[in-house]
Amino acid sequence: MGQSSLLGLGCVGLKVEILLFGIENPMDVMEFFQLSTGTWRSQRTTHHLAFKRTEAGESAIRVEAFAADHPQVIEICQLHEVDPALAIGGAFVSWNGAMSWDRNDDENHEGSTVFALIPDADHPRQGILLRERGYAEIVPIAGQYHMDDENGLVLTTEYETMSSIERFWFASPSLRMRTSTVKRFGGFSTATFCTEMRVADAIASAVESVPETAVEPTQYFSVLGC
Template sequence: MDVMEFFQQSTGRWRSQRTTHHLAFRRAEAGESEIQVEALPADHPKIVEICQLHQVDPARAIGGAFVSWKGAMGWDRDDDNHEGSTVFALIPDAEQPRQGTLLRERGYAEIVPVAGQYHMDDENALVLTTEYETMSSVERFWFPNPSLRMRTSTVKRFGGFTTATFCTEFRVADATDTSSASEQTPKTAETKYFSFLGW
């Protein structure tokens, strides 16, 4: 599987259940979200736009994805809002196409345009590494089967604060279902949504 095939397999609507461990506080926080993923071809206007935002030649892109989400975590206050969307563009290395640069409209740990590094590992999992001004993150995604995706992520802030997250994501609709994720209602009233990682 190459990286674009990974995004194509991710297309559809997903329900994500996550646990985030706040290591400094030795406490865990649960959450849930609805995520909509759409794979985009290299010539899609959104891919061209994100390349231009990062001052990268759009001709180097092989495609990407548009992701929208609605969610929250257990510790959220009433005014917390975990809803939005982002665009990814994939810029592979010329000599090693299973790795390259992933351009994001917004990052996971900081809501700013950011460029991270990706590679497909030996188990066909997608690994993303992103350096921000004040922190760094490492994320890994893989498919145990086509309707189940797993994700782990760690965020390290330069002051020493670290969080680690594990997500289980279930496909609830494939690419042919165009229903909006925001139209869905969680089945558990006490568990709120949480925003996807900007993907």
């Protein structure tokens, strides 16, 4: 079997698909959030690395992309003392879900966040993401983002006592995935994986509450919902 028959195994079709989603069709960050608009059912797993334990959860996540001139985008820029004219847009994200931890307690997690996106002047596929609040902190939080060569959105955020690196990508227009790692005091504490399927609003509102949580409640919430 030579090189040509290896290609005949069918690798080429998938490669083309990757390229369509990647470097041959580079997406900017607002295209990413526009593709994210709608309601998603998120299936989530957190690996607590030190404890070698796994925590599972489900949530419904709603994403709305905001144009650059949306009043809430302007407001967040002003909060951070950044010229609103530099923003290319933003998004509103809300979530409603539950996490499981030992299946012996219950706690619902819901919340929302708004953010604005400020691309670098010379590198339009990267920049700063300004949030209204940093969840674990009271002060406004800014993270650094870039779109990678597979059209993944990579977001790095430093808080006072922790930092996170998240990567979001589309396996298909209706399947979004993410991984995130959180460092506390310089060491990795958790790694989380979410698979998110696009759903109709009616179905999303019927997401069952999974019994559960919180020996150690997860203090960290992602920019794309929890």
